[in-house]
Amino acid sequence: MMAWASDPEVAAFCRWEPYVSTESLLAYLRDTVLPHPWFRAICLAGDGDDRPMGAVSLEPTADRCRGELGYVVARAHWGRGVATAAVRCALATVFGEVEGLARVEALVDVDNAASSRVAEKAGFRREGVLRRHYWHKGRARDLVMYSFVSGNPLPQ
Secondary structure (H helix, E strand, O other): HHHOOHHHHHHOOOOOOOOOHHHHHHHHHHHHHHHOOOOEEOOOOOOOOOHHHHEEEEEEEOOEEEEEEEEEEOOOOOOOOHHHHHHHHHHHHHHOOOOOEEEEEEEEEEOOOHHHHHHHOOOEEEEEEEEEEEEEEEEEEEEEEEEEOOOOOOOO
């Protein structure tokens, strides 16, 4: 995990800065990941390597019927459908695992075309742009709002 969590290109659109030490990453795992209500590692099935190559999580919101999905994948696996498969898998299970959840949102930086493609290929619907919605690494950013509602069909 340290290999991709310390990669500045992987962290560019993430809320966290690249990790610079194993200790800081272990503290994040202990303090954030373990108590998180819905956080999953992304691993490739059948490749013989059980190390995580990314993560997908659902962040609760103030309204229990909504959650914000986030995903990150190691650069070595970009463009291979790994993120899309992980997001589809998350959508297939999260509604049954999170009580009261009716809507999953993905907020994607307008400059993160790859993440927008993942959301769209996974079945999210683009709803619009939230202008200057988020302070990110020193400046206000526009975010594209995507949604997936329980009962929506998952793409094949």
